[in-house]
Amino acid sequence: MLNFNYHNHTEIIFGRERENEIGEILTRYNASKVLLHYGGSSAKKSGLYDRVISSLNNTGVAFVELGGVLPNPRLSLVNEGIELCRKENVDFILAMGGGSVIDSAKTIAMGVPYEGNVWDFFRNKMAKKAVPLGVILTIPAAGSESSQDAVITNDLTPENNKWPSCSTSMLRPRFAVLNPELSMTLPAYQTAAGATDITVHLLERYFTNDTSQDLSDRLIESNLQTVIKYTPIVIKEPNNYNIRSQIMWAGTLAHNNLFGAGRTGDWASHNIEHELSAVYDVTHGAGLAVITPAWMEYVMKHDLQRFIQMATRLFGIEYDAWHPDRTALAGIKAYRAFLKEIGMPSTLSELGIPSSKLEELADRATAGDTATVGNFVKLNKNDVLAILESCK
Amino acid sequence: MLNFNYHNHTEIIFGRERENEIGEILTRYNASKVLLHYGGSSAKKSGLYDRVISSLNNTGVAFVELGGVLPNPRLSLVNEGIELCRKENVDFILAMGGGSVIDSAKTIAMGVPYEGNVWDFFRNKMAKKAVPLGVILTIPAAGSESSQDAVITNDLTPENNKWPSCSTSMLRPRFAVLNPELSMTLPAYQTAAGATDITVHLLERYFTNDTSQDLSDRLIESNLQTVIKYTPIVIKEPNNYNIRSQIMWAGTLAHNNLFGAGRTGDWASHNIEHELSAVYDVTHGAGLAVITPAWMEYVMKHDLQRFIQMATRLFGIEYDAWHPDRTALAGIKAYRAFLKEIGMPSTLSELGIPSSKLEELADRATAGDTATVGNFVKLNKNDVLAILESCK
Numbered sequence: 001m002l003n004f005n006y007h008n009h010t011e012i013i014f015g016r017e018r019e020n021e022i023g024e025i026l027t028r029y030n031a032s033k034v035l036l037h038y039g040g041s042s043a044k045k046s047g048l049y050d051r052v053i054s055s056l057n058n059t060g061v062a063f064v065e066l067g068g069v070l071p072n073p074r075l076s077l078v079n080e081g082i083e084l085c086r087k088e089n090v091d092f093i094l095a096m097g098g099g100s101v102i103d104s105a106k107t108i109a110m111g112v113p114y115e116g117n118v119w120d121f122f123r124n125k126m127a128k129k130a131v132p133l134g135v136i137l138t139i140p141a142a143g144s145e146s147s148q149d150a151v152i153t154n155d156l157t158p159e160n161n162k163w164p165s166c167s168t169s170m171l172r173p174r175f176a177v178l179n180p181e182l183s184m185t186l187p188a189y190q191t192a193a194g195a196t197d198i199t200v201h202l203l204e205r206y207f208t209n210d211t212s213q214d215l216s217d218r219l220i221e222s223n224l225q226t227v228i229k230y231t232p233i234v235i236k237e238p239n240n241y242n243i244r245s246q247i248m249w250a251g252t253l254a255h256n257n258l259f260g261a262g263r264t265g266d267w268a269s270h271n272i273e274h275e276l277s278a279v280y281d282v283t284h285g286a287g288l289a290v291i292t293p294a295w296m297e298y299v300m301k302h303d304l305q306r307f308i309q310m311a312t313r314l315f316g317i318e319y320d321a322w323h324p325d326r327t328a329l330a331g332i333k334a335y336r337a338f339l340k341e342i343g344m345p346s347t348l349s350e351l352g353i354p355s356s357k358l359e360e361l362a363d364r365a366t367a368g369d370t371a372t373v374g375n376f377v378k379l380n381k382n383d384v385l386a387i388l389e390s391c392k
Numbered sequence: 393m394l395n396f397n398y399h400n401h402t403e404i405i406f407g408r409e410r411e412n413e414i415g416e417i418l419t420r421y422n423a424s425k426v427l428l429h430y431g432g433s434s435a436k437k438s439g440l441y442d443r444v445i446s447s448l449n450n451t452g453v454a455f456v457e458l459g460g461v462l463p464n465p466r467l468s469l470v471n472e473g474i475e476l477c478r479k480e481n482v483d484f485i486l487a488m489g490g491g492s493v494i495d496s497a498k499t500i501a502m503g504v505p506y507e508g509n510v511w512d513f514f515r516n517k518m519a520k521k522a523v524p525l526g527v528i529l530t531i532p533a534a535g536s537e538s539s540q541d542a543v544i545t546n547d548l549t550p551e552n553n554k555w556p557s558c559s560t561s562m563l564r565p566r567f568a569v570l571n572p573e574l575s576m577t578l579p580a581y582q583t584a585a586g587a588t589d590i591t592v593h594l595l596e597r598y599f600t601n602d603t604s605q606d607l608s609d610r611l612i613e614s615n616l617q618t619v620i621k622y623t624p625i626v627i628k629e630p631n632n633y634n635i636r637s638q639i640m641w642a643g644t645l646a647h648n649n650l651f652g653a654g655r656t657g658d659w660a661s662h663n664i665e666h667e668l669s670a671v672y673d674v675t676h677g678a679g680l681a682v683i684t685p686a687w688m689e690y691v692m693k694h695d696l697q698r699f700i701q702m703a704t705r706l707f708g709i710e711y712d713a714w715h716p717d718r719t720a721l722a723g724i725k726a727y728r729a730f731l732k733e734i735g736m737p738s739t740l741s742e743l744g745i746p747s748s749k750l751e752e753l754a755d756r757a758t759a760g761d762t763a764t765v766g767n768f769v770k771l772n773k774n775d776v777l778a779i780l781e782s783c784k
Binding site: 001002003004005006007008009010011012013014015016018180211212214215218219221222223225226229230242243245246249250253258261262 | 393394395396397398399400401402403404405406407408410572603604606607610611613614615617618621622634635637638641642645650653654
């Protein structure tokens, strides 16, 4: 196990109707003026918005609002939020939504006390200060509610919109309210895309070259088994509170990096997918559903043992001692079957990405200093292109 | 899943030689005068003491010392520590050892700012303030390094020495340095007793009546599988760093209550065992090794499904559809076999506890307001006596 520091100070406030406590929670965190940040109309339709406003009013917490966050959240709205917070002397940001809203809020939080362009933090600068933020989660997927990461789409200078992610410990929210009831109104496709994102957060950490990671291997497998078992059921039973609970809690644990402590993850699938989302605005989970199994098939021979472990322990596939490669392949096939069952795409054409653009995407994904992506296997542009070609 | 709040702010600093950073860590936590609290001679023999003193001196962190903590730590030494901290204006406590040292340090931390008798916190008072504390862990077992619990033996008024445990969030250490190398010099018996304690922390949480806990069930099983697989190996290979790492990290995760979030644990085995330790000063893990399997056999019929799940998922035992009770029993038998393999006792007589004293112990264990122990099954005095009788 590698040396590591792990410090997750996000308070989890989990359960039915917990959003009604938001006024008291913000008071406990000494918030005097709050930016309420959210997406489209779903928070209003579901009644969440009204309940939150009511709690803020009842406890006398002042607030200003900024809605309109889009999936793959935009830098232009972030800049608007920064200006608003400065003008209104906001001292706490409340994100109400899924990963896009939370990442937008995180970026505003870093931007408020910073004199330069907040996009600098997605290049080579580290944030030194940030306005504290809290979350009311509505979609189990990104895990951003207790992670230290943010992903933003640069719509202002699209030519710079590569590698749009940022990670620093001060981005961990102070608290995250997780009420599984809030996820009951999600359309099946969004539930499935969120679940896919959760599985890939776990798989990115699973595929490591660090040995002697049996404990975290097993913890990751446990979390995966839960999501793989229950997502097909929850799509049929969207109001099943107990199952919504399992998946929401799994989504948070999948990406707070507890199960990645002491090991190096891969992250090639995420890096490749972020380019699909940045250019074609595809749903992140749907993009991952296409890329990740194709990545698995491409890198399988690098460490057959790990794929065999995934097949046997995660999917309960019998080990074929004379054909270990068949065992490994059967594991990938089982993961593909799960994605298919929950309605996720398996080809780039289903995402509306034309074959003619694959080289450009491969180029973008490998545009960093080292010109490779991934740690389990370092992939160059030709490798990424081969993966993209395999899922046309 | 039950509603819950979970807030674990302990920073984990994990890996080889991390104790050499202790001066910098304490400086980062604004410690100006530290109480260095430890047990017997083992920290000095192993060189840990010298390395810590050297780091403190190099970084100019002032300190005073109080050694001599015994297993099942005593209230009399706690009082000595409280006086010393007050006299020397200590503003940070560093516990260097295992659960006994940490629990002694936690109790000192609560006692320093309190005008009354610190034992009040083990009765009906809640601490309102505590001196901050940090830990350098030497024994993976109690999980106290990031838990909010402390257990103390009242040697001053032994007639009051019942239910000697206390739990409050301010007892979570600010940081815990976990260097698995420090556990390499542990005698096999202590390694085994520590591992037993870890397994029982997990099992106490596993046995719940709350349904739809599949995710945390699986996470607990993962942690148990790791400890059960590797403890017999580490006893033969005490210097295996990778395996020591798995067990040390498992010990912390087993008791920081992440895997108990949203479910009610049992804790009867712990409550019964604390009385054995309080009266007969037995090693906590060894006492648990006797009590826990006997408790399992006594309560098995209360929820056969849970014992079947333990047998099949944790131990890989084949489900016997025509004799489910045999499947359940086979799981308990497998747990007994693990305890035997690592050299733990299975009877009270091995612990030096005479049969004539069982009624007194049962009486002590059920002396609380409700006169029962445990949540999975509420046991009265006669139930506890029957369990104790079954392991004479």
